[in-house]
Amino acid sequence: MWNSPVGLKTVHFWAPVMKWAIVIAGVSDFARPAEKLSLTQNGALTATGLIWTRWCFVIHPRNVLLATVNFFLGCVGIIQLGRIAMYRRSQKEGESGAGEAKEGVGA
Template identity: 70%
Template sequence: MSARFGMRFAQQTARQTSSTASRTPFQFRNTIFRRYQGTAANPAVEGAPAAQQSIFQRLWTSEVGIRTVHFWAPVMKWGVVLAGATDFLRPPEKLSLTQNLALMATGSIWTRWCFVIKPRNVLLAAVNFALFIVGTIQCARIFLYQQSQKGTEGALKEMEKDVVAPAKKLETKAEQKI
């Protein structure tokens, strides 16, 4: 008999057992689950040895498996990391320093927190560390751009002293002679 728990399976089982007529649907469902626990039809129960379980069954029954938020939160958060990484293509003058500082802070705080919580979630720690790295790179790009702008402004002031000021003096002398 297959281990499918669909409507057709429940109807067939209800016809086969006459004692289930007096039970409520909830009790009936518990009877079906108890019947198949620990058998070859369902080796993914807690008492079954890990060697008999396939990789998918171990992922399915794990504390941080694919049925839990511990798996799907990091998967969805990779979208934030990719969005931050696509900003590598943008010029630094169009980047937001506060946004990237927030990414950097979020990544660092939550990376630490992922090792404190139980169960320890390494997938979430990895995505948060990547978020911290992306924020750090973007903040470094912004700071380097701002430093280059300050250097450019200083160079312009020196050029004004060296070139523009004498040119203005020559211009005023030429106007006086005319």
């Protein structure tokens, strides 16, 4: 591990280790209400995670540690995007349901 091309003496090891902080921050956002999540930020995290996961298997030396952290970053982003979409859908359904209730009362 010490003399490996992706070992402890290289950025190929330390960059993914530090990137886990972004994944942990994303996981901690699971506790935040969906209305406080940013669609663009989570979209960027998802795209970054998925694109770099693929790239990690193309570059040499192949960096499985970096691919793993990027895969989980993409997963966290997808989950957050799903939460945002469900929240926005429920808001639209609530608005349309309230509009129908008002029409029924006035008739």
